[in-house]
Amino acid sequence: MYLLPEELNTVLRDDVRGMLSEFDSSLIEQIIAETEAIVRTYLGEIYDMDVEMAKTLTDRNYAILKHFKDIVIYEIFSRHTRQINEVVAMRYDYAMKWLEKVATGKISLPIDLVVIDQDAPDTDLFLSGGKQRYSNDF
Secondary structure: OOOOHHHHHHHOOHHHHHHHHHOOHHHHHHHHHHHHHHHHHHHOOOEOHHHHHOOOHHHOOHHHHHHHHHHHHHHHHHHHOOOOOHHHHHHHHHHHHHHHHHHHOOOOOOOOEOOOOOOOOOOOOOOOOOOOOOOOOO
């Protein structure tokens, strides 16, 4: 797991930590797993997210980790209360915009890129050229 639940304490105030204690740990782990899926979806076309998500502690990319935490905290707030903290919402919006910029190449990360196997057979499901035409004497 890229982010451990106890690591959320680095960005939470005491009152929010109390809110976390009300959650079942499996729910927090589920939110972390969902956030990992979001991050993989945005960054997986360019970066090797299997390698990055397998990293632990100081090996992780801190920019990804920061935004990962912001998204998790937003999800916790949205499930706990229907009233989102303004700062939490602002950080979530920034994190999502940051993911979009990374996904479009406006921001680059110093992590492993996806390796494309040039020798792999073409897996394109769409064929071009249309139906072969036959001559007809009629």
